[in-house]
Amino acid sequence: MSMVLITGSYQVLHDRPDGDTVHFLPQDPGFWCDVPGRNRVDRDEHGGASLRLDAIDALETHYKGVGPDFAHQPLGLGAHAARNELLKWLGFTDIVQDDTEKVTASTPAAVPGYILTGGADVFHRCVALVGRGAPPSVGDPPKPARSGFRLDVTVDMLHDTVNHHLLSLGLVYPTFYQSLPDHLRADLTATAQQARTAQAPGSVWLNDVTTTGAKIENLDSITEDLVMLPKLFRRLVDYIRLFGPDLGCARAFLAGGADEFTLPEQPKPPTVGLQHVVEVTNGSTLRMTRPIEDLLFTEK
Structure with missing residues (x-):
């Protein structure tokens, strides 16, 4: 199954990013219309949207659910580690958050990147593989793919995403949906099992x-x-x-x-x-x- 490529930038100011959720603003928000599936992507007034990182699940830092208050998983045992690694990998060097986990200042204000998506979830978040910098190259001679291009995502492309990076460090759990191509799921399964065995410092598998x-x-x-x-x-x-x-x-x-x-x-x-x-x-x-x-x- 192919995925749609969209280029843009990640922005976290006034948002609550965690280890598997981040805000993305396309260079051209019109490409949200190319995201396949029956669920549309909800956009803010600037054309940006919340991303749910495909194939992984990070410890919760601010789950609402039933009741008036946010609930979180143990913050010092992986919840903050996954979020911090995600933001660091994307290119944010300094993040300030308030007591509710909302970002009040970020350096830089935005970082460039791209997403590879096969659809949106029931909460209308775009489900995506998340990359940084320039998108994958295609064609002969190779040139960076443009927004709207449908890519058959390879394992090498997967390894250039933060989804794979976080899973390889053991900072998140694997959680797979049917929309994920089988060959990518097989690679991520092996990656998660290796991380579980390694139990590196900071890994969720330690506890x-x-x-x-x-x-x-x-x-x-x-x-x-x-x-x-x-x-x-x-x-x-x-x-x-x-x-x-x-x-x-x-x-x-x-x-x-x-x-x-x-x-x-x-x-x-x-x-x-x-x-x-x-x-x-x-x-x-x-x-x-x-x-x-x-x-x-x-x-x-």
Whole structure:
């Protein structure tokens, strides 16, 4: 499957970037109309839009969900590390944020780059592979591709993106959707598995309890102490805020979330609900029974 190339710049002032979300302003916002799929990209008054980095999921720094307040995952155990590495890799040298994670000053104001996208998500964020500097070259003789060009993205192109970079450092989790081409997913799976084995300093894998088991006593357990898959964290934050920390009904709650995914041994029809890959013991300990890279999610 080809992806659409769009050139432009990354801008973070007055935004809340995290390890898998950043703001992008195309040189020509009209190219948002070329993004494939049924979900349109929501744009601001300047033509910019929020990007969700394809194939990865970073620890949450400001999840809203159910309730009046933002919730975050352990900030010192990877949440800020992924965000900081993303901004550094893009070319931002100095970022100032307030207590709500909003950027109040950035140096430089913008950095040039490009995205490769196959569509937008249900929140109307553009889902993209994120590159910096000049876009990939195509043709003979090779010339930088222009906005609107549809590229069959190679593994080499993938390795020039921050998506791959963050995954290779173990700063984010792999999270795959069906729109991602199979050969790119295979490479990212191997990259994530290598990072899990290496457990480099700062890696989420050093403290990950997603499959080993998270003993949850209260909301602070998952916001301050335990590192887990962000998708699972978001579901648990909502559950605990609504029903409290006893996990006796957690699997039933996950069934209502209607996450759709396939597994290698069951490519179709999709499995509905994370309860199929989650077990709860003693009413307080939860774990996923499959590594996240085994799940291929359906983008709704």
